[in-house]
Amino acid sequence: MANENMYGPLQRLLDNPDITEVMVNGPKNIFVEFNGTKVLTDVSFENEAEVMALVNKLYASRGKRVGADIPYADVCLEDGTRINVIIPPVSRLGVTVTFRKFSKHIQSIDDLIRLDTINKPALDFLITCIKNRINMIISGGTGAGKTTILQLLAHYFDPHDRVITIEDAAELRLSNANVVSLETKPPEPDGSGGVTLRDLIRNALRMTPDRLIIGEVRSDEAIDMIQAMATGHSGTLGILHGNSPAEILSRLETMILMSGVTLPLLDIRKLIATTIHLIVHCERLPNGARKVTRISMIEGIQAEKVFLTDVFDYRFTKKGPDGKDIYGLTQLVPLMSISSGRG
Numbered sequence: 001m002a003n004e005n006m007y008g009p010l011q012r013l014l015d016n017p018d019i020t021e022v023m024v025n026g027p028k029n030i031f032v033e034f035n036g037t038k039v040l041t042d043v044s045f046e047n048e049a050e051v052m053a054l055v056n057k058l059y060a061s062r063g064k065r066v067g068a069d070i071p072y073a074d075v076c077l078e079d080g081t082r083i084n085v086i087i088p089p090v091s092r093l094g095v096t097v098t099f100r101k102f103s104k105h106i107q108s109i110d111d112l113i114r115l116d117t118i119n120k121p122a123l124d125f126l127i128t129c130i131k132n133r134i135n136m137i138i139s140g141g142t143g144a145g146k147t148t149i150l151q152l153l154a155h156y157f158d159p160h161d162r163v164i165t166i167e168d169a170a171e172l173r174l175s176n177a178n179v180v181s182l183e184t185k186p187p188e189p190d191g192s193g194g195v196t197l198r199d200l201i202r203n204a205l206r207m208t209p210d211r212l213i214i215g216e217v218r219s220d221e222a223i224d225m226i227q228a229m230a231t232g233h234s235g236t237l238g239i240l241h242g243n244s245p246a247e248i249l250s251r252l253e254t255m256i257l258m259s260g261v262t263l264p265l266l267d268i269r270k271l272i273a274t275t276i277h278l279i280v281h282c283e284r285l286p287n288g289a290r291k292v293t294r295i296s297m298i299e300g301i302q303a304e305k306v307f308l309t310d311v312f313d314y315r316f317t318k319k320g321p322d323g324k325d326i327y328g329l330t331q332l333v334p335l336m337s338i339s340s341g342r343g
Contacts, residue, residue, distance in 0.1 A: 036288025167215030
């Protein structure tokens with residue numbers, strides 16, 4: 001890393017390529033995730049003030065802060081390290097910080113196949129969808145690899161595309177030439193000056209984007225994303241937390257209702273079905289491996305519900321030489337031709 005003392009006592013943990021996360025539960029209890037298992041380390045801070053000093057230094061470097069009025073916040077550093085902090089009295093343990101390291105094992109699309117995150121037929125299908133400007137949601141739990149998948153698929157955008165990324169904490173590192181990265185801003189202590197995801201999506205539409213990427217949709221900004229897709233911004237990509245493509249559809253309905261729209265539920269479902277084309281679901285397995293476990297096409301409305309067809313699914317394929325079950329991403333239906341933008 002550029003600054004050998006940037007992270008204080010945590011430096012050697014964050015420098016270790018086999019450690020994927022560092023969790024500070026107060027000054028004396030520091031855990032790491034190693035090969036999918038969380039273990040206590042012998043690293044510690046002198047006191048809580050030392051932890052808070054590190055937090056303030058890291059957050060100030062990105063123009064963010066935490067305090068009594070903003071007791072928790074996310075930030076992403078230049079090297080890709082993602083940090084979440086939550087402070088007392090919200091955190092009863094003391095200052096609690098979670099560092100999620102950017103994986104240096106995945107630098108290209110070929111690494112996804114080498115690590116068995118996805119197989120080649122499924123990857124080729126997703127690349128075709130990207131090139132044909134299919135509106136796509138990438139879903140999964142925390143640490144499932146959603147951002148990594150999105151970032152690598154972005155390599156297949158048209159090189160002339162103007163790309164606008166919209167995030168709470170600017171994590172995406174795109175190599176495309178014409179990229180504008182937008183990041184939310186918390187309000188000042190007097191309550192003024194805050195900038196939300198909804199504000200940024202609405203502003204982005206005035207910036208002549210060819211591609212919109214919403215780093216995480218979690219609330220009423222879902223309606224702005226859907227409306228962007230519905231008004232000619234094809235090839236939009238969004239990230240949502242969820243346990244399955246079907247759950248993602250339910251969450252989208254709820255988030256759109258949270259925006260205060262007065263549409264009937266069936267009309268909301270029709271809007272979702274006609275704007276979002278594909279859901280790519282990622283999971284982190286108990287051993288820490290990250291997998292694309294399902295790719296589902298949204299086919300339309302059936303019996304007043306959004307109808308999904310699983311194109312690929314992660315399932316049992318055969319018995320291994322040792323008698324253990326082997327699972328893999330399996331193609332379930334013939335790959336249909338995909339028209340540009342699909343309407």
